[in-house]
Amino acid sequence: MELNRAKGTRDFLPEDKIVRNNVADLIRCSFEKYGFNPLETPILERFDVLSSKYAGGSEIMKETFKLNDQGKRDLGLRYDLTVPFARIIAMNKGLRMPFKRYAIGKVFRDGPLKLGRYREFWQCDADVVGCKDYVAEVELMNITKDVFENIGVEVNIDVNDRRVLDALVESVGIDKKNLNKVILVLDKLDKVGVEAVKKELIDAIGVSVEDSNKLLEIVLFEGDNSEKFEFVEEIIGENEGLENLRKLFSEVDGLNFSLDLARGLTYYTGTIYEFFLENGKDYGITSSLGSGGRYDKMIGDFIGDSNEYPAVGISFGLDVLSDVLKIKAEKENEVRSNTVVDVYVISIGCFDEAREIVEKFRGGGIKTDIDLLQRGIGKNLNYASKAGINYVVFVGKKELAEKKVKLKNMVTGEEKLMTVNECFKFLNEELIH
Amino acid sequence: MELNRAKGTRDFLPEDKIVRNNVADLIRCSFEKYGFNPLETPILERFDVLSSKYAGGSEIMKETFKLNDQGKRDLGLRYDLTVPFARIIAMNKGLRMPFKRYAIGKVFRDGPLKLGRYREFWQCDADVVGCKDYVAEVELMNITKDVFENIGVEVNIDVNDRRVLDALVESVGIDKKNLNKVILVLDKLDKVGVEAVKKELIDAIGVSVEDSNKLLEIVLFEGDNSEKFEFVEEIIGENEGLENLRKLFSEVDGLNFSLDLARGLTYYTGTIYEFFLENGKDYGITSSLGSGGRYDKMIGDFIGDSNEYPAVGISFGLDVLSDVLKIKAEKENEVRSNTVVDVYVISIGCFDEAREIVEKFRGGGIKTDIDLLQRGIGKNLNYASKAGINYVVFVGKKELAEKKVKLKNMVTGEEKLMTVNECFKFLNEELIH
Numbered sequence: 006m007e008l009n010r011a012k013g014t015r016d017f018l019p020e021d022k023i024v025r026n027n028v029a030d031l032i033r034c035s036f037e038k039y040g041f042n043p044l045e046t047p048i049l050e051r052f053d054v055l056s057s058k059y060a061g062g063s064e065i066m067k068e069t070f071k072l073n074d075q076g077k078r079d080l081g082l083r084y085d086l087t088v089p090f091a092r093i094i095a096m097n098k099g100l101r102m103p104f105k106r107y108a109i110g111k112v113f114r115d116g117p118l119k120l121g122r123y124r125e126f127w128q129c130d131a132d133v134v135g136c137k138d139y140v141a142e143v144e145l146m147n148i149t150k151d152v153f154e155n156i157g158v159e160v161n162i163d164v165n166d167r168r169v170l171d172a173l174v175e176s177v178g179i180d181k182k183n184l185n186k187v188i189l190v191l192d193k194l195d196k197v198g199v200e201a202v203k204k205e206l207i208d209a210i211g212v213s214v215e216d217s218n219k220l221l222e223i224v225l226f227e228g229d230n231s232e233k234f235e236f237v238e239e240i241i242g243e244n245e246g247l248e249n250l251r252k253l254f255s256e257v258d259g260l261n262f263s264l265d266l267a268r269g270l271t272y273y274t275g276t277i278y279e280f281f282l283e284n285g286k287d288y289g290i291t292s293s294l295g296s297g298g299r300y301d302k303m304i305g306d307f308i309g310d311s312n313e314y315p316a317v318g319i320s321f322g323l324d325v326l327s328d329v330l331k332i333k334a335e336k337e338n339e340v341r342s343n344t345v346v347d348v349y350v351i352s353i354g355c356f357d358e359a360r361e362i363v364e365k366f367r368g369g370g371i372k373t374d375i376d377l378l379q380r381g382i383g384k385n386l387n388y389a390s391k392a393g394i395n396y397v398v399f400v401g402k403k404e405l406a407e408k409k410v411k412l413k414n415m416v417t418g419e420e421k422l423m424t425v426n427e428c429f430k431f432l433n434e435e436l437i438h
Numbered sequence: 439m440e441l442n443r444a445k446g447t448r449d450f451l452p453e454d455k456i457v458r459n460n461v462a463d464l465i466r467c468s469f470e471k472y473g474f475n476p477l478e479t480p481i482l483e484r485f486d487v488l489s490s491k492y493a494g495g496s497e498i499m500k501e502t503f504k505l506n507d508q509g510k511r512d513l514g515l516r517y518d519l520t521v522p523f524a525r526i527i528a529m530n531k532g533l534r535m536p537f538k539r540y541a542i543g544k545v546f547r548d549g550p551l552k553l554g555r556y557r558e559f560w561q562c563d564a565d566v567v568g569c570k571d572y573v574a575e576v577e578l579m580n581i582t583k584d585v586f587e588n589i590g591v592e593v594n595i596d597v598n599d600r601r602v603l604d605a606l607v608e609s610v611g612i613d614k615k616n617l618n619k620v621i622l623v624l625d626k627l628d629k630v631g632v633e634a635v636k637k638e639l640i641d642a643i644g645v646s647v648e649d650s651n652k653l654l655e656i657v658l659f660e661g662d663n664s665e666k667f668e669f670v671e672e673i674i675g676e677n678e679g680l681e682n683l684r685k686l687f688s689e690v691d692g693l694n695f696s697l698d699l700a701r702g703l704t705y706y707t708g709t710i711y712e713f714f715l716e717n718g719k720d721y722g723i724t725s726s727l728g729s730g731g732r733y734d735k736m737i738g739d740f741i742g743d744s745n746e747y748p749a750v751g752i753s754f755g756l757d758v759l760s761d762v763l764k765i766k767a768e769k770e771n772e773v774r775s776n777t778v779v780d781v782y783v784i785s786i787g788c789f790d791e792a793r794e795i796v797e798k799f800r801g802g803g804i805k806t807d808i809d810l811l812q813r814g815i816g817k818n819l820n821y822a823s824k825a826g827i828n829y830v831v832f833v834g835k836k837e838l839a840e841k842k843v844k845l846k847n848m849v850t851g852e853e854k855l856m857t858v859n860e861c862f863k864f865l866n867e868e869l870i871h
Contacts, residue, residue, distance in 0.1 A: 014480035022476040037778045038800045040807025043455040047447035072505035136810045367471045374473025377569045
């Protein structure tokens with residue numbers, strides 16, 4: 006029998022999973038600071054919910070894993086956290102608005118595998134329902150800055166608005182009924198390049214060569230934010246989306262107005278944004294680290310009342326953020342620990358007594374381990390050093406007779422004889438407080 | 439369109455998800471204190487891995503969700519965290535032994551729905567590979583006691599050993615080839631009762647009426663631990679499992695030797711255990727809160743070397759533990775908060791200034807929120823009170839002119855005028871440090 010993983014899936018051994026837990030903890034912490042509450046939805050959803058015309062659109066349905074239960078019911082694995090969230094809001098009408106929730110969980114897409122794309126991956130989402138105002142976007146942009154500051158990397162936050170983009174597309178004379186199709190094509194700009202996008206606009210949608218050129222020229226306009234605001238206003242005049250962007254940019258520093266940002270999902274109705282690593286090429290990471298936008302219609306459409314549930318959300322990719330942190334640590338020659346253990350106890354011929362000391366340390370909340378196989382000092386010291394453990398405690402008979410142990414700081418190499426209680430107190434202060 | 443969840447799945451709104459996060463955090467903390475490292479495996483597994491004869495057995499395969507990817511590969515959703523873990527060990531032969539890992543994740547079973555049974559649920563597992571000795575079981579039993587102490591409930595820890603149970607079954611003269619079948623039937627004792635078990639032993643397996651009576655009499659023997667050890671030794675004599683149990687019981691207090699504990703999975707080879715809530719009937723929870731055991735053959739069988747990978751593990755049910763905490767809080771009339779928010783800022787006509795203060799608080803790590811819809815004081819105060827938020831900060835024009843705000847302690851009702859900085863400092867000390 007061939008032992009292998011399912012195609013497009015990954016295992017994460019401790020060295021990597023520790024980084025992933027750190028990233029998830031950081032994001033969760035940011036979300037909670039901003040008053041977002043946790044919520045959990047199932048991975049299994051009814052297929053009709055996932056495939057609703059109000060949901061992600063036909064592109065994403067091609068990549069949706071489909072399955073049945075024993076009762077032959079049609080089910081699917083969720084492809085994002087937004088559609089299940091919309092279902093929750095629709096099914097729980099008594100929730101106080103605005104409802105701010107976060108969710109951290111796995112989503113599934115049965116798509117082609119490219120570098121950095123997997124069939125199951127984690128999303129970390131925060132969404133606000135019930136607030137039409139740009140102040141909701143302000144909170145999400147502030148969370149974004151907080152998350153990346155905590156992770157310790159510089160990012161570009163690209164922002165656009167679907168209403169602005171729609172108006173720009175219409176301004177060149179493209180038929181309104183082709184709007185969504187055109188935007189789906191524009192969304193590929195980063196991946197396929199300008200010429201391929203033009204070709205697809207012309208060949209697949211029937212846009213004229215002239216209109217196609219004009220549209221690309223507009224969305225690729227170069228300039229700083231204020232030049233872009235001016236440029237766009239000249240073309241489309243007054244526009245709700247543009248007005249909203251102005252307010253958002255006036256309140257949050259460091260955003261880039263990106264006229265060519267389109268976002269592929271059909272449910273977006275207003276602000277859209279996507280985050281990219283500054284100098285991503287140096288890291289080998291040019292895909293987005295997160296994204297999101299406003300979807301004011303989806304939840305209402307689910308319910309049958311399309312005005313009452315304006316919503317806006319943000320989504321961070323846990324996998325790519327963990328990769329960023331790993332590469333960053335490598336670049337900075339940081340020692341990456343492959344264990345959560347802070348203190349390693351090495352028994353020198355007194356295994357049972359050493360285990361008692363280990364239990365005492367654990368009782369104080371100290372992450373402590375000991376070699377259950379009772380190997381020799383050299384092997385264990387070598388292991389502790391390689392694993393990146395900070396403290397080793399030697400427990401030997403002679404010292405124990407005086408209730409003492411030897412503490413070794415693995416970073417400085419310093420060793421010190423002290424009583425078990427002194428050692429416990431020191432480690433407790435050092436590691437817990 | 440009917441908006442609904444997939445059958446057998448649940449949503450968790452903040453009130454419940456906060457409890458679930460607390461439980462998961464507690465368990466993770468215990469696992470890490472005991473030197474277990476985190477590991478993540480995919481939810482999608484190759485069907486041949488899940489259905490391997492060395493894995494969970496035919497009973498569990500009936501309940502395994504099966505699906506295909508677009509390449510028509512046969513996949514399944516994992517039904518536990520142990521089989522994927524065994525696959526990992528088999529695929530990563532360079533890991534240092536003993537390898538201690540924990541995993542917290544969702545598993546799926548397409549089974550009949552009864553009270554407390556769902557089609558997707560969380561397991562929290564810790565496993566040790568590479569240690570044959572009872573000291574591994576000691577650590578797992580200590581974790582169990584630590585987890586339930588932190589959750590604040592009393593449990594019964596029932597312990598048995600497959601080798602003991604096998605010997606007892608053989609002692610009444612039952613054919614060795616029926617051993618596994620008999621144990622699967624015994625595993626139903628709690629659910630179907632003595633008479634139904636006897637009947638199934640006789641009708642389905644062909645055990646004689648006399649042997650069936652004898653076996654049930656033995657496993658239902660009543661007495662304290664030492665009486666049971668004596669009773670069993672008289673029947674089966676020297677036994678490796680019994681010897682191991684003696685050592686385990688001598689080192690860990692508060693375990694119950696349960697001769698009738700069988701555990702349904704076929705891969706167990708030694709110690710087995712299961713945890714039940716003390717006075718579970720008062721809570722309406724009689725199902726197990728967790729369980730586990732030794733499976734010394736599975737990983738080696740996967741690899742083709744059946745002696746080298748002894749393993750023992752433990753699994754806590756996050757769902758049932760969260761239910762226990764909820765019911766406990768209700769019983770003790772604890773106020774359950776439905777938000778993570780610690781501080782709610784109420785603007786009295788100075789929304790923008792209030793939002794700046796909110797940002798300042800968040801910058802200090804304080805979980806802070808404000809009404810993005812700018813409703814009136816009464817409504818917001820009422821909300822904060824109902825939501826169980828501890829502190830409210832009023833931001834009004836008059837006070838702001840003196841750089842002051844009013845802090846209200848929602849538990850004591852006390853109000854105090856203070857500068858923004860004083861307020862920040864106070865909350866920061868109170869909530870973060």
